[in-house]
Amino acid sequence: MTKSFQPRFLQKIRQNRPLVHNITNIVAANFSANGLLALGASPIMAAAIEEMEDMPKLSSALVINIGTLIGKEIDAMVLAGKTANHLGIPVLLDPVGVGATSFRRQTVETLLNEIQFTAIRGNAGELATIAGVDWQAKGVDAGEGSHNMVEIAKQVAKRYQTLIAISGEADVVSDGLRTVLVKNGSPMFPQITASGCLLSAVCGAFLAVAEKDQYFNSLIEACTAYAVSGEIAAQSLKSTEYGQFAVNLLNELGALTTEAITQYAKVEYV
Amino acid sequence: MTKSFQPRFLQKIRQNRPLVHNITNIVAANFSANGLLALGASPIMAAAIEEMEDMPKLSSALVINIGTLIGKEIDAMVLAGKTANHLGIPVLLDPVGVGATSFRRQTVETLLNEIQFTAIRGNAGELATIAGVDWQAKGVDAGEGSHNMVEIAKQVAKRYQTLIAISGEADVVSDGLRTVLVKNGSPMFPQITASGCLLSAVCGAFLAVAEKDQYFNSLIEACTAYAVSGEIAAQSLKSTEYGQFAVNLLNELGALTTEAITQYAKVEYV
Amino acid sequence: MTKSFQPRFLQKIRQNRPLVHNITNIVAANFSANGLLALGASPIMAAAIEEMEDMPKLSSALVINIGTLIGKEIDAMVLAGKTANHLGIPVLLDPVGVGATSFRRQTVETLLNEIQFTAIRGNAGELATIAGVDWQAKGVDAGEGSHNMVEIAKQVAKRYQTLIAISGEADVVSDGLRTVLVKNGSPMFPQITASGCLLSAVCGAFLAVAEKDQYFNSLIEACTAYAVSGEIAAQSLKSTEYGQFAVNLLNELGALTTEAITQYAKVEYV
Numbered sequence: 001m002t003k004s005f006q007p008r009f010l011q012k013i014r015q016n017r018p019l020v021h022n023i024t025n026i027v028a029a030n031f032s033a034n035g036l037l038a039l040g041a042s043p044i045m046a047a048a049i050e051e052m053e054d055m056p057k058l059s060s061a062l063v064i065n066i067g068t069l070i071g072k073e074i075d076a077m078v079l080a081g082k083t084a085n086h087l088g089i090p091v092l093l094d095p096v097g098v099g100a101t102s103f104r105r106q107t108v109e110t111l112l113n114e115i116q117f118t119a120i121r122g123n124a125g126e127l128a129t130i131a132g133v134d135w136q137a138k139g140v141d142a143g144e145g146s147h148n149m150v151e152i153a154k155q156v157a158k159r160y161q162t163l164i165a166i167s168g169e170a171d172v173v174s175d176g177l178r179t180v181l182v183k184n185g186s187p188m189f190p191q192i193t194a195s196g197c198l199l200s201a202v203c204g205a206f207l208a209v210a211e212k213d214q215y216f217n218s219l220i221e222a223c224t225a226y227a228v229s230g231e232i233a234a235q236s237l238k239s240t241e242y243g244q245f246a247v248n249l250l251n252e253l254g255a256l257t258t259e260a261i262t263q264y265a266k267v268e269y270v
Numbered sequence: 271m272t273k274s275f276q277p278r279f280l281q282k283i284r285q286n287r288p289l290v291h292n293i294t295n296i297v298a299a300n301f302s303a304n305g306l307l308a309l310g311a312s313p314i315m316a317a318a319i320e321e322m323e324d325m326p327k328l329s330s331a332l333v334i335n336i337g338t339l340i341g342k343e344i345d346a347m348v349l350a351g352k353t354a355n356h357l358g359i360p361v362l363l364d365p366v367g368v369g370a371t372s373f374r375r376q377t378v379e380t381l382l383n384e385i386q387f388t389a390i391r392g393n394a395g396e397l398a399t400i401a402g403v404d405w406q407a408k409g410v411d412a413g414e415g416s417h418n419m420v421e422i423a424k425q426v427a428k429r430y431q432t433l434i435a436i437s438g439e440a441d442v443v444s445d446g447l448r449t450v451l452v453k454n455g456s457p458m459f460p461q462i463t464a465s466g467c468l469l470s471a472v473c474g475a476f477l478a479v480a481e482k483d484q485y486f487n488s489l490i491e492a493c494t495a496y497a498v499s500g501e502i503a504a505q506s507l508k509s510t511e512y513g514q515f516a517v518n519l520l521n522e523l524g525a526l527t528t529e530a531i532t533q534y535a536k537v538e539y540v
Numbered sequence: 541m542t543k544s545f546q547p548r549f550l551q552k553i554r555q556n557r558p559l560v561h562n563i564t565n566i567v568a569a570n571f572s573a574n575g576l577l578a579l580g581a582s583p584i585m586a587a588a589i590e591e592m593e594d595m596p597k598l599s600s601a602l603v604i605n606i607g608t609l610i611g612k613e614i615d616a617m618v619l620a621g622k623t624a625n626h627l628g629i630p631v632l633l634d635p636v637g638v639g640a641t642s643f644r645r646q647t648v649e650t651l652l653n654e655i656q657f658t659a660i661r662g663n664a665g666e667l668a669t670i671a672g673v674d675w676q677a678k679g680v681d682a683g684e685g686s687h688n689m690v691e692i693a694k695q696v697a698k699r700y701q702t703l704i705a706i707s708g709e710a711d712v713v714s715d716g717l718r719t720v721l722v723k724n725g726s727p728m729f730p731q732i733t734a735s736g737c738l739l740s741a742v743c744g745a746f747l748a749v750a751e752k753d754q755y756f757n758s759l760i761e762a763c764t765a766y767a768v769s770g771e772i773a774a775q776s777l778k779s780t781e782y783g784q785f786a787v788n789l790l791n792e793l794g795a796l797t798t799e800a801i802t803q804y805a806k807v808e809y810v
Contacts (some may be wrong), residue, residue, distance in 0.1 A: 026299040027315050029566040031610070033733035038782045042639060042735065045567050047407065048609045068299070069318045071341050071611050097314060101324035153612035189522070195305035243520030250783030254731070266301045296569040297585050339588045339612050367584060371594035461582065461794070463573035512578045512788030533719070 002014050003263040007207050007258045009218045014040040016062035018208035020201060023047045023077050025096065031246070035152070035198040038253040041117025041205035043205035047073050052080040056087050059143075060208035063201050064115075066107055067096035074107055081115030090118035090207035090215065094200035099129035112160055118207055119163040119219055120156065121200045124149055130148055132157050150270055161269040163219050165203060167196055171223040175216045182220065183228035183266035186234040188245045195230075195249075200225050202253075212230050220267060229253045272417035277528045279488045280495055281478050284310040290471060293347050293529045295337025295366065298467035301516070303466040308523040309495075317343050322350040326357055334385075336377055345375055349386030360388035360477035360485065366468035369393070369399035382430060385488035387491055388477055389433040390426065391431040391470045394419055396434050401426050401508035402493045420449050420540055433471060433489050437466055441493045442453050445486045452490065453536035455499035456504040459535035464517075465500075472496050472523075490537060498534040499523045526530040545796045545805040547745050548766055549758045554580040558600035558748035560741060562586045563617050565607025565636065568737035571786070575738040578793040579765075581745035587613050592620040596627055603741050604655075606647055607636040614647055621655030630658035630755065634740035636693040638662070638668035652700055658747055659703040659759055660696065661740045664689055667706050671696050690719050690810055703759050705743060707736055709713035713764045715756045722760065723725035723806035724767035729787045735770075735789075742766050742793075760807060768804040769793045 019042045024032055025100075029045050031269055036043035046055050049072055062084040081134045084091045095108045098099075108130065111117075119191075120130070131152045149172045150205035153164040166172040171182040189195045203222040210218035231250035292413040293303055299315050306313035316325050319342055326332055332354040336349045355363045363385075365378045378400065382385075390400070401422045419442045423434040425445035436442040437459075444484045459465045471491040480488035500526075503518035547586045559582045564572055571584050572800075576583035579671035586595050598603055602624040626629045629703055634650045648670065651657075660670070671692045689712045693704040697716035706712040707729075717745040729735045743762040772786035772795075 013704060025315070026296045026566045027303050028300070030300060030568070030733060034566050034782065034786070037731050037733055038780070043610050044640065046637075046641075047564070048643060050643035051641035054643065068315050070343070073610070097316075100314065100328060101316075101321035103318060103320040103324065191307050193300060193307055238525070240308070241521045242304065242522030242524045243517035245306070246520075247517055247787055248782035250782045250786075254780030254782045256779070257676060295585070296566045297573050298570070300570060339614070367586075370584065370598060371591035373584075373588060373591035373594065451624050461577050463570060463577055479699045508795070510578070510794030511791045512574065513787035516574070516790075517787055 005223070005224065005262065007114070007261040009209050009221050009222050010256065010258050010261065012209035015206050016209055017042045017158040018124065018205060019044060019058055019209055020061045020063060020204045021046060021055050021059040021080070022063045022065065022201055023073060023080060024063065024065040024197060028065065028192050028194035029193045030065060030130060032198050034199040035253055036201050037228050038250045039202060039205055041208070043201070047076050049076040049079060051082050052076045056080055056084040056089060059089060061204040063064055063088055063094065064111065065090065065094040065096055065197055065200060067197060070106065073112065077111060078114045083112065085116050091115060092119045092200055092207065093117045094120050094129060095120065095126045096197065098126050102261060105129065108219070114190060115159065115161045118215060119165060119203060121165040121167070121203050123167050123196060127156060127164065129205060153199055154179060155255045159263040163216060165219055166224055167199060171227065172221055173220050178216065179270050180220050181268045182223045183268060184229055184231055184264060186230040188234050189230050191242050192246045199223070199226050202211050224265050224267055225261050226254060227257050228261055229266060274333035274530065275537040277491050277495070277531040277534050279479050279491050279530065280526065280528050283475050286296045286479055287312045288475060289314060289328055290333060290472055290478055291316060291325050291329035292333045292352070293333065293343060293350060294333065294335040294467060295414055297337060297466045298335065298464035301464045302468050302471040305523055306471050306475055308520045309472060309475055311478070313471070314444055317346050317351060319346040321351050322346045326350055326354040327358060329359060331474040332361045332481055333364065333474040334361065334381065334464055335364040335366055335467055335470060336374060337467060338385050339377065341448065344380065348384045349383060351381065355386050361385060361473050362389045362391060362477065364467060365390065365396045365400060367465065368396050369392050375399065387430065387432045388485060389435060389473060391435040391437070393437050393466060397422050397426055397434065404416045424449060433486060435489055435493055437469060441497065443482050443490050445492055449487065449540050450490050451538045451540055452497055453494045453538060454501055454534060455495060456500040458512065459500050462516045463511045469493070494535050495526060495531050498531055499526050500535060542567055544809040545764065545802065547759050547761050547765070547801040549797065550798050552749035556749055557582045558745060559584060559598055560601045560603060560748055561586060561599035561745045562603045562741055563613060563620060564603065564605040564737060567607060568605065568734035571734045572738050572741040574747055575793055579742060579745055580789045581748070583741070586617050589616040589619060592616045593623050596620055596624040596629060599629060599733060601629055601744040602630065602631045603634065603743050603744040604651065605634040605737055605740060605745060606644060607728065607737060610649065614650065617651060618654045619649065625656050625735055630754065631655060631689065632659045632661060632740055632744050633657045633749065634737060635660065635662050635666050635670060638666050638802050641693050645669065652740050652747050657702045658701065659705060659743060661705040661707065661743050665698055667704065676705055687790050693719060703756060705759055707739060707765055712765065713763055714761050718756065719810050720760050721808045722763045722767055724764060724771055724804060725765070726770040728774050728782065729770050731782050732786045739763070739766050764805050764807055765796060765801050768801055769796050770801070771804060774791060
């Protein structure tokens with residue numbers, strides 16, 4: 001059933017300009033920072049282990065993305081994550097391409113063991129891998145599979161005591177008990193790189209302005225706000241204007257209003 | 271003489287969505303990934319040595335780019351390249367700025383010694399450096415010189431038993447015996463960063479869907495497809511609209527058809 | 541008082557295409573390279589310590605940016621900076637987010653101790669941190685504070701015998717004795733990531749084509765040229781079209797003329 005959806009966190013982002021600390025990859029760094037700025041948040045990208053205890057003290061959320069690990073990022077991620085846990089600020093994991101290599105699976109296992117994540121956001125293949133479900137993953141793309149995403153979301157949410165957001169034609173957001181489908185978006189999203197990474201950063205910004213008991217709703221609003229921005233960004237475009245879609249998406253994250261989210265939102269409780 | 275050119279690999283990229291593994295630099299990572307996605311391929315950027323044996327098993331091509339080496343990338347490149355050689359998947363080298371420093375020359379020497387490359391793609395200055403010809407290289411830009419690019423292409427192709435693509439006003443593609451000029455393109459290409467890096471990634475996607483005896487033709491098609499996309503991308507622009515050219519190039523890689531390649535192609539066998 | 545401002549360095553950049561060596565971060569690398577190319581300069585991004593003695597020999601300026609330190613960049617920066625000092629080419633520091641963590645403060649202290657900088661360019665919070673003035677810095681954004689930026693610019697310029705450019709609603713450029721306000725720009729600048737980093741790179745290009753006794757004027761022209769480009773870039777945009785602003789900014793850096801700088805410049809000596 002579609003419930004009337006009442007956005008309340010976008011406005012808080014615009015008012016508070018929360019600092020969102022990203023430990024992210026070389027593909028997504030620029031796009032994620034620009035997306036956070038357009039939305040109204042304040043991004044900082046930092047991965048030096050020497051500053052991973054200081055940075056969470058300034059930040060309102062931490063987003064950990066394993067897209068292009070090179071050297072000591074994993075140690076930095078663990079230290080920043082533990083510090084954020086200690087300080088009580090929300091921490092989100094984006095397990096980019098976790099199904100691709102055993103190194104990525106081990107990395108995610110380490111992170112899940114060491115850090116209590118507030119949320120995990122990935123695509124179907126990534127969450128299936130974390131769930132231990134066989135999945136036809138291909139690199140960092142979503143892959144195809146027949147498993148029920150709602151079940152996978154619930155299962156991983158319960159196992160790791162965390163919120164889950166699975167991106168796809170419809171996004172699935174779950175806290176293990178309650179599950180929601182966000183049926184907004186555009187087929188152009190998977191055609192631009194780092195669109196998932198940017199959504200993770202956007203989720204970080206929404207978590208940053210929420211109280212603990214509002215995290216679930218703020219995550220739903222994050223997915224909806226982002227999907228609606230993409231929907232509007234694609235409206236004037238031919239289906240192959242991928243370059244312009246990335247530009248428009250930043251424009252629409254900037255122009256997005258609470259009213260537009262309300263008007264476009266197709267949020268269903270399942 | 272201009273031969274009628276029959277493109278046959280673009281369609282295969284769109285059908286197969288080959289995974290192209292890129293070990294690349296911090297300047298080109300986003301643009302290369304977006305260009306591959308727009309074209310219809312599936313990019314993965316990964317440089318952790320711990321996953322360099324796993325990644326080629328998933329991939330249909332490997333593209334090695336030395337643009338911004340920081341730490342252990344060279345070891346990762348060697349391991350990934352050897353693994354790709356062992357598995358028989360095509361490997362392409364982009365020797366970015368090889369003429370600029372002795373470190374880059376040594377790096378390329380190491381890579382050429384350790385890996386059997388299917389193709390090397392660079393600009394005139396870079397290939398002249400590899401050929402050992404004196405060249406007025408300046409940083410990562412092409413520089414100027416009077417040497418015959420066709421001769422350099424043939425010579426390097428023979429010495430390293432590899433295909434060569436030299437980018438310039440006309441691209442030179444050679445297997446050492448046969449040489450082709452691709453007289454498409456736009457003067458705006460060298461005015462946007464990573465346009466060469468993206469072409470290397472595009473070449474990787476075309477090699478990925480070709481049989482071994484088709485590699486030469488697939489490389490010609492890659493250079494032609496990319497140059498034609500740029501030609502169309504520039505058509506509506508003032509000569510200084512560099513920002514928009516980068517956006518349009520992604521749009522046109524997405525919109526490109528086999529018919530457009532055939533219509534625009536100026537491919538000459540020399 | 542507003543003095544008639546006579547730009548003389550933009551033309552030299554277009555003629556000489558100076559090579560500007562950037563040791564920069566993963567967020568700014570692509571945008572800075574594209575901005576330098578659009579302006580008419582030739583960028584090279586390189587951070588491997590093994591090439592930090594070779595690279596300044598080819599370059600006309602060095603720009604050091606501490607935005608996302610990961611591993612051995614600090615050693616590379618020191619080596620490149622000392623080599624550039626020895627060779628007499630200008631060196632600029634962008635102390636990104638120096639107020640955010642003690643690691644960044646120590647890094648900047650090390651760099652200031654080891655390298656004689658020709659110029660430091662940052663935002664108000666960053667320069668206040670270097671001046672030792674308490675400032676409400678937040679991450680890499682400017683923060684707010686009541687201190688007099690002109691005084692801070694003069695003080696830091698004198699202490700480190702360097703030129704200072706502080707970006708803000710009006711830019712402050714000082715050599716410790718003479719101080720200038722550049723009252724051009726656009727409120728959209730702080731809304732796109734790496735707009736400060738690109739300005740630092742642009743300052744590098746202007747210093748690259750100036751004689752030592754012209755450095756102060758070339759830095760004023762750099763800030764003015766960049767601010768005017770942004771002013772023109774924003775003219776046709778809604779205030780939230782951040783994605784398009786970044787694209788337009790590159791277009792306008794390409795289209796910029798000496799005449800446009802003269803026409804738009806609001807340069808005041810204070």
